[in-house]
Amino acid sequence: xxxxxxxxxxxxxxxxxxxxxxxxxxxxxxxxxxxxxxxxxxxxxxxxxxxxxxxxxxxxxxxxxxxxxxxxxxxxxxxxxxxxxxxxxxxxxxxxxxxxxxxxxxxxxxxxxxxxxxxxxxxxxxxxxxxxxxxxxxxxxxxxxxxxxxxxxxxxxxxxxxxxxxxxxxxxxxxxxxxxxxxxxxxxxxxxxxxxxxxxxxxxxxxxxxxxxxxxxxxx
Amino acid sequence: xxxxxxxxxxxxxxxxxxxxxxxxxxxxxxxxxxxxxxxxxxxxxxxxxxxxxxxxxxxxxxxxxxxxxxxxxxxxxxxxxxxxxxxxxxxxxxxxxxxxxxxxxxxxxxxxxxxxxxxxxxxxxxxxxxxxxxxxxxxxxxxxxxxxxxxxxxxxxxxxxxxxxxxxxxxxxxxxxxxxxxxxxxxxxxxxxxxxxxxxxxxxxxxxxxxxxxxxxxxx
DNA sequence: AAGCGCAATATTTTCGAAAATAATATGGAT
DNA sequence: ATCCATATTATTTTCGAAAATATTGCGCTT
Numbered sequence: 499x500x501x502x503x504x505x506x507x508x509x510x511x512x513x514x515x516x517x518x519x520x521x522x523x524x525x526x527x528x529x530x531x532x533x534x535x536x537x538x539x540x541x542x543x544x545x546x547x548x549x550x551x552x553x554x555x556x557x558x559x560x561x562x563x564x565x566x567x568x569x570x571x572x573x574x575x576x577x578x579x580x581x582x583x584x585x586x587x588x589x590x591x592x593x594x595x596x597x598x599x600x601x602x603x604x605x606x607x608x609x610x611x612x613x614x615x616x617x618x619x620x621x622x623x624x625x626x627x628x629x630x631x632x633x634x635x636x637x638x639x640x641x642x643x644x645x646x647x648x649x650x651x652x653x654x655x656x657x658x659x660x661x662x663x664x665x666x667x668x669x670x671x672x673x674x675x676x677x678x679x680x681x682x683x684x685x686x687x688x689x690x691x692x693x694x695x696x697x698x699x700x701x702x703x704x705x706x707x708x709x710x711x712x713x714x715x716x717x718x
Numbered sequence: 719x720x721x722x723x724x725x726x727x728x729x730x731x732x733x734x735x736x737x738x739x740x741x742x743x744x745x746x747x748x749x750x751x752x753x754x755x756x757x758x759x760x761x762x763x764x765x766x767x768x769x770x771x772x773x774x775x776x777x778x779x780x781x782x783x784x785x786x787x788x789x790x791x792x793x794x795x796x797x798x799x800x801x802x803x804x805x806x807x808x809x810x811x812x813x814x815x816x817x818x819x820x821x822x823x824x825x826x827x828x829x830x831x832x833x834x835x836x837x838x839x840x841x842x843x844x845x846x847x848x849x850x851x852x853x854x855x856x857x858x859x860x861x862x863x864x865x866x867x868x869x870x871x872x873x874x875x876x877x878x879x880x881x882x883x884x885x886x887x888x889x890x891x892x893x894x895x896x897x898x899x900x901x902x903x904x905x906x907x908x909x910x911x912x913x914x915x916x917x918x919x920x921x922x923x924x925x926x927x928x929x930x931x932x933x934x935x936x937x938x
Numbered sequence: 939a940a941g942c943g944c945a946a947t948a949t950t951t952t953c954g955a956a957a958a959t960a961a962t963a964t965g966g967a968t
Numbered sequence: 969a970t971c972c973a974t975a976t977t978a979t980t981t982t983c984g985a986a987a988a989t990a991t992t993g994c995g996c997t998t
Binding site for chain 1: 981982983984988990
């Protein structure tokens with residue numbers, strides 16, 4: 499793997515885990531230390547993070563971890579529901595047995611994967627996050643629109659940043675297992691309306707929960 | 719303006735004008751000559767172009783100008799219609815007089831701005847393209863969703879790459895003035911259905927025209 | 939004490955060359 | 969002649985330092 503890709507992973511991880519909190523100034527010298535490499539690959543990686551919205555850039559004034567706000571989260575979630583609803587609906591029309599199988603398999607995995615205990619003050623279960631992303635990706639994967647899928651991907655990335663709001667509080671995360679189940683069932687039964695409703699509720703609930711339990715200091 | 723921004727403009731221009739055709743391999747040494755600077759800002763700029771979809775990157779194998787295909791154009795246009803329809807509808811609900819004024823003013827400008835004659839074998843009217851973008855941006859600007867607007871922006875950028883398909887043929891471009899007029903009128907009359915229909919037709923017509931007159935050699 | 943200009947410092951951005959990787963050419967075996 | 973291994977070349981990626989730009993601290997005036 500190239501250095502710039504390493505740097506991307508390291509920094510992305512640091513941001514999503516909260517080691518680099520929202521709004522933090524990202525000095526290149528510090529990042530070089532963190533990633534153990536020279537400035538070039540670090541900058542390359544920063545450019546990618548800017549593209550996905552995890553980092554903001556100001557000309558000649560460096561980079562900052564994107565800041566979080568309730569307004570932005572609401573915008574994000576509403577847009578995500580709109581996009582993924584469309585994509586899920588189309589996937590229900592177009593998806594074949596392989597599509598169903600991918601949903602069932604990825605659902606199974608997140609149900610079996612217990613989330614890590616919040617022993618760490620900074621709790622961040624990367625494994626769960628990856629598998630969770632797989633599940634939601636599987637649902638919409640057969641929508642037939644490459645650009646839409648790419649957009650959903652960046653929306654998911656930005657949304658994951660907001661998960662950080664709750665990961666610092668005691669209880670970790672609410673149990674969303676049942677919601678996942680409902681979505682998957684409805685999708686495989688080709689019940690588009692039910693599936694879309696369940697998906698929307700899942701995202702809305704998650705957002706509501708995040709804002710409720712949010713550590714105020716993390717919101718702009 | 720920083721060097722990397724200069725490089726971005728120069729390369730973007732070269733791609734949209736067709737001087738760097740779809741699929742062209744982008745050697746850093748050539749790009750350094752083209753932009754008159756070192757490799758760092760060139761790479762920085764390439765990263766931005768990758769983010770907007772005008773350029774593709776392959777690890778350790780450099781960069782290429784994005785290639786064009788009928789399938790991708792259809793995906794692009796369908797998605798653009800879906801997104802902008804939503805955004806236009808919301809803008810019609812939320813927009814104030816300033817919104818109307820911006821539409822009227824930007825429409826006026828593109829109507830008065832005559833497109834350059836196709837004397838150049840490589841014809842590319844940057845001025846018109848900018849003003850055209852302004853008009854479509856104005857229509858959706860009051861939708862209230864930052865992420866949606868950002869997405870529409872990248873869709874527009876990718877779409878502009880496809881305009882290249884017709885710019886090499888004799889007649890330049892069909893007259894879309896009337897279509898612009900219809901959209902603007904309906905929007906300002908707050909007739910959402912009519913406005914959305916006119917917008918969709920405008921984009922569909924443009925895509926159909928592009929694919930009809932396309933120089934086959936440019937399509938993958 | 940508050941505001942301003944200027945020097946000192948910190949940081950970002952860019953450069954030119956070195957290292958790492960991929961593409962191409964060369965030569966020998968079958 | 970064709971195929972494979974190896975050497976050569978071309979290209980991308982990374983480095984460490986220099987240049988450009990922004991920030992901070994200090995003494996001065998009002």
